[in-house]
Amino acid sequence: MGFVLAPLVVTVAASVNPTPILQFPPSGVSFVWFRRVLTSDIFVPAFRASIRLAVVSTSVTMLIGLPAAYGATRLERARLKEIILGLLMSPLMVPQLVMGIGLLQFYSYLGVSMSFVTLLFGHVLVQLPYVIRTVLACLANVDPALEEAAQNLGASRLRAVVAVVLPLARPGIIAGGIFAFVVSFDNVLMTLFLATARNVTLPIQMLAYTEHNLDPSIAAVATLLLGNSCVLLILLRRIGGLRV
Amino acid sequence: MEHYITIVSNRVYLGSVVYTLRFGFIVTGVTLLLSYPIAYTLTKISPGRLAAYSLIILSPLFVNLVVRAYGWIALLSKYGAVNSTLVWLGWEVQPSQLLYTDGSVLVGMVHVLSPYMILSIFASLSTLDPALPDAAANLGASSWQTFLYITLPLSIPGIVAGATVVFTSSVSAYVLPLLLGGIDVKLVSTLLYQQVMILGNYPFGSALAATIYILTFLSLVVSSNLIGQARPSAVGSV
Numbered sequence: 085m086g087f088v089l090a091p092l093v094v095t096v097a098a099s100v101n102p103t104p105i106l107q108f109p110p111s112g113v114s115f116v117w118f119r120r121v122l123t124s125d126i127f128v129p130a131f132r133a134s135i136r137l138a139v140v141s142t143s144v145t146m147l148i149g150l151p152a153a154y155g156a157t158r159l160e161r162a163r164l165k166e167i168i169l170g171l172l173m174s175p176l177m178v179p180q181l182v183m184g185i186g187l188l189q190f191y192s193y194l195g196v197s198m199s200f201v202t203l204l205f206g207h208v209l210v211q212l213p214y215v216i217r218t219v220l221a222c223l224a225n226v227d228p229a230l231e232e233a234a235q236n237l238g239a240s241r242l243r244a245v246v247a248v249v250l251p252l253a254r255p256g257i258i259a260g261g262i263f264a265f266v267v268s269f270d271n272v273l274m275t276l277f278l279a280t281a282r283n284v285t286l287p288i289q290m291l292a293y294t295e296h297n298l299d300p301s302i303a304a305v306a307t308l309l310l311g312n313s314c315v316l317l318i319l320l321r322r323i324g325g326l327r328v
Numbered sequence: 329m330e331h332y333i334t335i336v337s338n339r340v341y342l343g344s345v346v347y348t349l350r351f352g353f354i355v356t357g358v359t360l361l362l363s364y365p366i367a368y369t370l371t372k373i374s375p376g377r378l379a380a381y382s383l384i385i386l387s388p389l390f391v392n393l394v395v396r397a398y399g400w401i402a403l404l405s406k407y408g409a410v411n412s413t414l415v416w417l418g419w420e421v422q423p424s425q426l427l428y429t430d431g432s433v434l435v436g437m438v439h440v441l442s443p444y445m446i447l448s449i450f451a452s453l454s455t456l457d458p459a460l461p462d463a464a465a466n467l468g469a470s471s472w473q474t475f476l477y478i479t480l481p482l483s484i485p486g487i488v489a490g491a492t493v494v495f496t497s498s499v500s501a502y503v504l505p506l507l508l509g510g511i512d513v514k515l516v517s518t519l520l521y522q523q524v525m526i527l528g529n530y531p532f533g534s535a536l537a538a539t540i541y542i543l544t545f546l547s548l549v550v551s552s553n554l555i556g557q558a559r560p561s562a563v564g565s566v
Binding site: 087088089090091094095097105106107108109114165166176177179180181182185186187188189192266269270271272273274276277290291294295298301302303305307309310313316317 | 383385403502507520540544
């Protein structure tokens with residue numbers, strides 16, 4: 085247990101160190117690094133870029149993933165279902181390093197210049213399996229008879245899905261959305277290949293900074309991110325999306 | 329094909345492939361040795377404590393990779409927690425070089441990848457019929473024999489599934505070795521990044537990427553042959 089938590093505890097402790105050395109135990113308590121980071125002209129724009137990318141890519145992934153997961157549960161031909169799900173889950177089986185360079189090559193073949201959209205596409209690809217897996221698990225517990233009942237009572241198919249199926253699958257949808265957000269927000273490896281100068285995300289900025297500086301400002305960013313992770317974990321537990 | 333011939337015939341590149349494979353096996357072995365006892369213990373405790381422990385074990389998965397790497401830098405650096413403790417205890421006079429070694433990379437990799445291994449062994453152990461170890465004990469087997477001949481063989485699917493995730497993630501790892509291993513990491517992924525992003529040599533970089541993918545793919549094939557079905561689990565994002 086100590087092995088798991090020690091790096092996180094030490095990071096928090098290092099963030100309050102007043103001197104620009106990475107040391108433990110800290111030589112005092114000060115919040116100067118937090119002030120630095122929160123007014124920084126490299127970390128703040130990177131944080132904004134990360135949030136923007138995560139929000140947009142999560143929305144796009146949900147728009148593709150929800151209909152795909154629903155459609156997969158309603159497919160009658162088992163073989164076809166297997167193939168489609170296999171395809172949608174396949175990004176999980178490829179190392180992100182390979183996927184990053186693959187996409188880079190793909191874009192240069194197409195003659196597309198790198199932009200927010202090309203990065204977005206990569207993120208959606210990695211997020212999809214997580215959303216589909218989580219939503220599928222939840223949809224499996226929704227009785228198809230309920231949807232049929234709604235349709236028998238005169239609702240259109242779309243109305244039945246929106247008013248009956250989606251609310252019943254809500255925990256899975258929210259959990260899938262949180263997973264997708266985390267997957268995008270925390271992505272380092274693929275983003276490293278696809279990020280442009282205008283779309284440098286927070287993890288990439290932190291990576292670049294850590295390679296050359298070890299001062300406590302990264303510890304301060306890390307502490308803020310840890311707070312963020314705690315909130316997400318609590319949210320996930322609340323809706324019961326976190327199971328062993 | 330010329331790029332593949334370069335990889336196989338050039339000492340530096342072939343050496344790097346061998347180094348990467350060895351790295352994958354060592355990380356997998358150490359992670360397994362550490363994770364098995366933890367997963368085994370988790371099956372023996374009360375549901376309440378299980379919930380608390382599993383939250384602690386899962387929590388690193390929700391922490392950014394760079395943050396986790398930085399945590400190990402803070403622990404292992406010259407004035408970091410480990411060196412401070414050792415000096416304070418009087419075990420060493422001067423802080424020693426712990427960071428940017430093979431050891432620091434290994435520790436970081438094990439830390440990041442062990443949750444996957446623990447979860448998959450735990451999943452396998454918790455489906456095991458508790459009557460089987462009891463029966464073995466009734467028939468006179470010692471607890472060690474019961475474990476060796478009953479529990480361990482029945483948990484092999486979990487071990488293989490976990491090892492696959494850890495191995496494929498290790499042979500494609502880039503970020504953690506970069507941050508914890510310093511400048512002279514000899515992994516294929518490091519060479520790949522240099523070739524593509526610094527030298528702009530896309531064709532050769534792609535051949536290196538294909539090499540990594542072949543290693544990943546082969547281990548997926550081997551594991552699906554061993555345990556029957558290939559369940560997609562996250563591969564390679566460290």
